[in-house]
Amino acid sequence: MADTNIQRLLAQRSFTELGARQRARALLDAGSFRELIDPFARVMSPWLARQGIVPQADDGVVVGKGLIDGQPAVIVAIEGTFQGGSLGEVGGAKIAGALELAAEDNRNGTPTRAVLLLETGGVRLQEANLGLAAIAEIQAAIVELRQYQPVIALIAGPVGCFGGMSIAAGLCSYLLVTREARLGLNGPQVIEQEAGIDEYDSRDRPFIWSLTGGEQRHASGLVDAYVADDVEPIRQQLIAWFRQGKPALQRSRRHAWFLERLQGVDTSIQAAAAAVRRAYQGEQP
Template sequence: MTDNARLLRQHSFVELNARQRARAILDAGSFRELLDPFARMMSPWLAKQGVVPQADDGVVIAKGSIGGLPVVIAAIEGAFQGGSLGEVGGAKIAGALELAAEDNRNGIPTAAVLLLETGGVRLQEANLGLAAIADIHAAIVDLRQYQPVIGVIAGSVGCFGGMSIAAGLCSYIVVTREARLGLNGPQVIEQEAGIEEYDSRNRPFIWSLTGGEQRFASGLADGFSIDDVTSIHRQVDTWLKQGLPEQQRSGQYALFLQRLAQLDTTPQIDPQTVRTLYQGEQP
């Protein structure tokens, strides 16, 4: 197949909303949404602060199968409040993961896929959002004893804040070139360290440090995919059939701390230094 023919057959994953992404990544006909918008599970706090709430609180939970294997999907809608998580949306994800772990204890081998398009905690809900994200972290660690928890970071919001920690706890992560992954967002870093250190408007610079290609090359993501539904589905399917990794990334903290200890923080960091450092070479 020629490059042009392949491009014409490509279906963008990034351009889909959360519900469409969840449906697209599951086997055809297997999508079954839990607590859909008609359940009216929305934040009770946003309206009090003058923010229009969304009927599903920006989180889509669905059960289905991928490659015939049972999975639960949690997809975050980046177009609603920047994909931020509050009390309700966070509880939906944590609850879904907890039920998947319970399924496994009852002999139903249910894995999880997290479609991460999020800036982290919802500022309007502060501590409630932080508590919900902490519950998500605990639920991921519990579930991954039994089955893989797979994170997909496609774009265009990226994955930041407390949910970047959730991504780090995943058994596997796949990213696209459009994706970004980092603990703090560009504007936060610029605010704290200054524009000379990190210009949040310099998109090439930002993607060169926290973009999907860089994160994959640095070993902080396990797969790198083009922005194509079929390619992402295929990668997730491969990992589900492969099962749990020999060692979870979060169990390799000593290795990462050792590499970070070699970093000279005096000059401004550059992409090649980051890549060299994480690949285990002396910068």
């Protein structure tokens, strides 16, 4: 038994330790990865250098085409180590364009599915209005594509998924997280800045993960599956969902279900992880 456990541990490959390009390649079928608008195309933000920020040749977004389970797929990975995974004009256009082309593929008879690897704080402040417009286009493209094929989002860590891209994640057909993931509309530092440290201490990591971490979000029904930080189980979950097909009811169509539970939350007191779980699970406080 001990030898089996050791072999299992040795076989694991951490997904969160991989860069965006490595993540995209790892989830596609072996040898099928082909990058679109790669760094050698030199398509980067024209706005960052003007503000004294060194731009990145791919603007922090990797878009690849390939196969998953032998079927056509487009995969988008946001590099969380570049500008906190924030989205501006170029990176946002790459994501929206990839999803729009996938929808066009489906209309032309090629059943292309999509995977979004989200490590992002949302809109890039240096390109605020352009970033907001890009995220709106991404959201519209997700809604269009999910009519044909499942759109799957994965939040693995360590950046998490916040801001407008957390809404994009909620629009996806399926949402997968690891224990290291975080998901929320506003990030901890933003909440602390607006509501005060007594309301939300951004340095209190156990408290933050207890409310917005992957395990909690899964227990609250806000995501569809919760897996270990291991490439192969993540890939197998993607394959299972693609084989299952589109959900009978998209999460964004279940707003009444969520609103009913939120109405029972007492906002006069600080939220606690156990109380949040009970609320989403329909239990009395």
